[in-house]
Amino acid sequence: MDAELIPVELAQADTPAAVSQVFLDSAGSSLPPRPVVDEVVAHLRREAEVGGYRAYEERLEELEEGYGLTAEFFGCDPDEIAFTDSASRSWLALLDAVPLGPGDRILTTEVEYGGNAIALLNLAQQAGATVELVPSGADGVLDLQALRDTLDERVKLVSLVHVPTNGGVVSPVAAAAAAAKEVGALVLLDACQSIGQLPVTFAGTGADMITGTGRKWLRGPRGTGLLAVRRAALAQLKPRLIDLQGATWTGPDKIDIRADARVFELWENPVAERLGLLVALRYALDLGLDRIAATVTARADQLRAGLAALPRVTVRDLGSAPSGIVSFTVDGMAPEAVKAALAERDITVTVSRVTSTRYDMTRRGLEQVVRASPHYFVADGQVDRAVDAVARL
Template sequence: MTGTLDVARLRDETPGCASGAHFNHAGASLPNAATVAAVTGHLRHEALHGAMEAAAGAGGTIAAARADAAVLLGAAADEVAFTTSGSAGFGLAFAALPKLRAGDRILVGRQEWGGNLATMRAAADRAGAGVEEIPCRDDGSVDPDALAAMIDDRVRLVSLTWLPANGGLVNDAAAVGRVARGAGVPYFVDAGQALGQMPVDVGAIGCDVLAGAGRKYLRGPRGTALLYVRSGFAERLDPAFLDVQSAPWSGTGPARRTDARLFEMAETPVALLLGLAVALSQARSIGADAIRQRIRHLADGLRAQLAGIAGVTVRDLGTERSGLVSFTLDGMEAQDLRERLAPKGCASARTACPTRRSTWRRGGSARSSAPR
């Protein structure tokens, strides 16, 4: 036991734990048997009765999943939408912002996820706007004071990847939020590595939009994600497209939703959402504090053991650190190390991820997440 987290029971409930040590929660965690059963059971139901008929009975479970997600985020249920990936959620919300104009500015952290950065750069290039990097503190984290000095009336968005995907750094998302909120600038947070790993409170962060995948520390199915849109902020957004879910028809025509479900479509992966419902329920019952404690214990232990190996250098930045552990081994490329570890049952150690600005500054590194 660690706090209220019964590790032995959780491992027994997870079939993949019998296959070796899983070091890739930052990419995708191992689902438990109940999550898998929810997905496969619904697919069998679809096969027997038809997809539409099967979906008709799933509404209550999906509503419960939305409520669980809201509790985990510190949000209201109508501020939560389900999307297919964190990148999709971020992209949908970004595309709904007012169009950029020449001279507009977007301010991003050094560790911005490559997909988000590509989306913002493409829009900025079309408009003649700019994407600028916020300076970092000495520990590598985004500097809120430097951000404050950059704010002017041309800034249209502040975007932060809270926990970068290629190292253990934890940015001070709440401090960045105070600057953005004080300036009245929209604030987007990529929380892909934070959801399910540590407590999340969107009110304390002060963000307008927060997105993250269900497949990582939440241990949900791939192809699921959460998108938070602050109440009232959705009314300021203009989605790139609508359908009968995001804009239901009435006698006078389509009525666009004014909550987060403005970004949901009528066609949804019901089986995957039912699997996500199980994962969310479990995460809520365990509690983010207990999960964070367990992950910190494992990550700190892994860093200490790696630091004791000749030729290994731990590369993690930051004062507060997450469960992502990055390191280099003298004389060996990251991909070669991954291939060497695979036969030893460490099948999911990963090479450095496309958080490009940060990775280039630090040199390529291997990345892993401490096994749970």
Template sequence: MSIDLARARADTPATARLLHFNNAGAGLMPAPVLETVIKHLHLEAEIGGYEAAATAAERHQRVYDSIATFLNCHRDEVALVENATVAWQLAFHSLQLQAGDRILTGEAEYASNYISFLQVAHARGVEVAVVPSDEEGVFSVTALERMIAPSVKLIAVTHVPTNGGLVNPAAAIGKVARAHKIPYLLDACQSIGQLAIDVDAIGCDMLSATGRKYLRGPRGTGFLYVRRALLQQLEPPFIDLQGATWVAPDRYELRPDARRFENWESYIAGQLGLGAAVDYALGWGLHAIAARLVSLADMLRTRLGAIPGVTLRDLGRQRCGIVSFTMAGHESREIVAALRRQQINISASGPSSTLLDALARKLPELLRASVHYYNSEAEVDRFAQAIEKIARGR
């Protein structure tokens, strides 16, 4: 299956006036997703929030089925939450790590995740060990195997780092985790929606994801996957009447499914939009999306790499739709602002977002251009021309 570019752009009206290469920040919502959210918000205004939720209850339940299809898992392994950070934190802090337990993670781990590692390290005496990258900047599975020990209680890895096009070998990491029966938490915030994700093939026990990036869903939405085999061992760090039932004055019972991680109050319109975004992506085909993204990103790297003063910063053997680079003599934030005045959207990624990687590579703030399947080859040309003009001081 290939991407019908004309239809993809027709479903994304903003492409007529905007060059959007900030999909790793937030993708442009396609019309069916936007219409789903707005329709439910109108319904809430017309009949009331509780009543609108009751009216949409069946469609809301189908969101779990859509995500289960998307991930190749069971619907009872899916929880709907506010964002990827909430999903990740809920999973991580449910593990109840103790003094002497060890976490293995990678050099390109995201700041929010690593801060949580440090939090439990300082509070409980948990140890954090960083698995080195190989010569191409990829999380080294060979090194991971050497670091396995009885004290290792979690392997936590970011699939696609926020600061570049690297794709870490999630499935190879999963084989090691399964072989040693170590829980494996995968941060799929940047990979969900741009790569085909099969949690059974990857072998992760927990996966966190957002709706707003490559899935092209609404902001304020995300989901958590927790494998059935691990689920019954986990109690969320906080629970309410959605995740548990108060069955006696001194006792509660957790839900048997992943929805023990949910709150009762939720963004129903956004979650319906999230389901619409998942269905929309499934309609295109995840492998077709991934192929289109890789093709456009490779084209963009080639064009940028030919511009004097531009240095590409992406690592890895497998790369995705995120292209990171720097420009000699130019501040990243100034370039972002200059491009925005031309109706071109990109973002900047500071060293603190992936501090270990930034220190190891002596990285400054990076420019991050992230393409999607609705972007065109003509937009790649236009973007490269805009960067070349800035590089030449014109």
């Protein structure tokens, strides 16, 4: 049975800004619900009253409980969770801990995000490893047979993107991870565009490591990131950049490195923002991840169908079951100009560029696309308003 949709009135009651405008950029930085804002602001005010250290100590119990809350989200144990200041920090910390040497191979896909590709290429050059691209099929989805044909025992890491930044395709990550495991490769999953709009668990994805951000579909504060790493995978990793959060200085020349995922955390962290992230996680769990996914899919399908019916508009999404990201172009009008024109009508979208996802955009001959990402707080009538505004361009 399909999940029940979230009533838009319920969602907008906690998101007043979603009523007066058509906000279609949750894939960039979403509108946080009122409880998240209240939590962050309240803690900042408390820091102003008693200082950051004392305010932090007052919330230690809740911060500690946050590991269990996040573990519930990913379907893992609390000691497999860590918090950072961004999805990029989470992803880079895990990548840097993967042991690589001369002759090792790293596999990536055509929907790889630009920031990840840069890091992969840089690390491979330093280690004497290679980065190799697994092609997509005609539908733009990762070609699983091509992946299986490419895998061998020299592949140490497979980098997967669950949902790319520039379109609605959902990668078949579970099948890809299963193939990678057959040769003993580690699987690093960038889920920054899926966490908060789709259920993301270890069991459902098959990944060894998962990274995400708070500011997108989770509707948390900026400056928040999280990661989950399987205990078995953690034993294979070699974290290098650690401080007194990730290890204890036990003697003049001795340290005791943590054996859990918190080895990837830094001692200094944005406490107010982390508290806000925990509220956002609980908010999503209370609404129900299946309900969120169903509602986001319904809004995106409505927007995609409306845009596809316009004569000068080309929808650029890939795959047969796309996500909540809708990408499109308008004939004779640059995506930046479309974004600006819609902003004048209080409709917020953004632009994805080739530099953010060069493999895929180059293959498709695209430099830029307009990206719209309606969350569950966007009403049906607002989707129609956005389609009408594009039609008038």
